[in-house]
Amino acid sequence: GMGFPECLKGGLEMSPEELLAHGVNQSTTHVDFMIGADDLNIWGISADGKETPIFVNGQWAWE
Known part of the structure; x- marks a missing residue:
């Protein structure tokens, strides 16, 4: 699933592009096992x- 922006300093204020540039995962699928x-x-x-x-x-x- 998606990375957690709140785990990155200032992440909640970042755009999706900025988050991706900082290595925050973006995904449409989440799988638990x-x-x-x-x-x-x-x-x-x-x-x-x-x-x-x-x-x-x-x-x-x-x-």
Whole structure:
């Protein structure tokens, strides 16, 4: 879907062209998808190799 102009300083005052020039996504389609299973684990890995749990045993790691 669309990017959020309010996440960019001054974004709410910008034209669609200005927002696009600043990298704010413009889209007519938004797709959600669900993931999950009781035994699902997802880990993020940063550029320096640090591993961070995202989804552990079927639950978001921060829940």
